[in-house]
Amino acid sequence: MKVVVVGAGYAGAFAANRVAKRVKGAEVTVVNERPEFVERIRLHQQVAGTAVAATPLASMLRAGIEVRVGSVEKIGDGLVTLADGESIGFDHLFLAVGSTVRPLPGTVPVGTWEGAEQARAALAALPAGSTVTVIGGGATGIETATEVAEARPDLRVRLVGAAVADCLSGRARQRALAALHRLGVDVVDDGVEEVAAQDGGFGGLLRLRSGREIGSDLTLWAIVAGVPPLAERSGLQVDAGGRVVVDEFLRSVSDPRIFAIGDCAGVPGARFGCQTAAPQAGAAVEALARLAEGRAPEPYALHYVARCVSLGGKDAVAQFTQRDDTLRDRHIKGRTAVLFKKIVYVGTKYGTRKAVGA
Incomplete structure (x- = not known):
């Protein structure tokens, strides 16, 4: 066969x-x-x-x-x-x-390998004081914004998205929003209509659905669709x-x-x-x-078990679900959730290689 x-x-x-x-x-x-x-x-x-x-x-x-x-x-x-x-x-x-991913022109998509590599190089080249804008309020956007904010505290990090962290609910969602605040991430509850990039790069002016305009030195697209x-x-x-x-x-x-x-x-x-x-x-x-x-x-x-979101390398939150992915009230946070997420990383890769666990 x-x-x-x-x-x-x-x-x-x-x-x-x-x-x-x-x-x-x-x-x-x-x-x-x-x-x-x-x-x-x-x-x-x-x-x-x-x-x-x-x-x-x-x-x-x-x-x-x-x-x-x-x-x-x-x-x-x-x-x-x-x-x-x-x-x-x-x-x-x-x-x-x-x-x-279907990124807006003038942004770097972080949901692909090529985009993540391009974003890594662009981020490493940014001088202190620059502004990084992450578009997308779901798990990918939150994880990208918090990881960048923790790794590069010399940068201003902004997260733009409607209903940020709505992949979680209740106290789990509040935990995610609190982590963004703690790491200094500026949360903008809005959508992006257009990115006017400067000189063909990935920085420029973002036009929001509300009509507001904001500047960015590097714009990362964190929506997988x-x-x-x-x-x-x-x-x-x-x-x-x-x-x-x-x-x-x-x-x-x-x-x-x-x-x-x-x-x-x-x-x-x-x-x-x-x-x-x-x-x-x-x-x-x-x-x-x-x-x-x-x-x-x-x-x-x-058969789903949980939704787990990293909040930088030292924090995370995991909210448990019903089999059909309906969110439950129960969640874990902090070091326990970080360990849970590490187990997911290691276990998923090991299970893929050995073809076990399904």
Whole structure:
């Protein structure tokens, strides 16, 4: 059986390792745009220069898995067509291209490896007293703003977003807002209409929805939204957000040979994140293994545990959730939450490499 995995983030790398481990006789090929495995949940640390978020992909995959570095142009009729014109045949395919960013011109997107590296270099070059503006009031924006503020106290850091920290609720949200205040981050409850960059760079004038204008020496885009267009370009049925419409076993309704997992899978109620990736990858591979063994597959079911947000390197908050991701009142904070987040970092990477825990 020839199995191709497109994308080698948390979902893709996990799926590749799990197939090699679980499906007897499978020949596994991974196609990824870069030769590194990127820990997206640590990109805010990459931006601030407090950690490295990339690991050689070869070290994350089991022996015998073939790696092809390149971009995919189209998937269809049992073939993966690469941008260079070459093609790879498959019996089954796991589409795991993740999510993407759609930044305003004049900003640096911190939700991608290339953007995080560009932001790190630009940040390191900023002189004391400069203003860094982070756009996005969700977890990515909060983590980026607090990490930069803690690493570079000589800079003025501003966070712009409507309903900042609304990914949390109650006392957990208040904890996040208090941490932003403690670190000197200026929170602007507003949206951004336009960024008028100066001299083609990433600093300039920001025009807010309220009509207010503010200046910035470096503007970072911290909103992750949407998915790459590969599925739609390939003719697979997608939902309004461009995610692959799947059945209860995570198979494309257009082509049952294709499983969609992670951020690009159109599972109702699922949110972007590594907490979605590994369980979906594990469930999809188990479905394939059971089919290969002549047994009926089991439906995938959402199961969330918590939402955890870093507040610099010395603070964090984690709010627990119901299985369907509904927020509960219970949360942890401070050193306990920092330890919890470190366990997430280490455990997610270890689980991806070993294909366990899902």
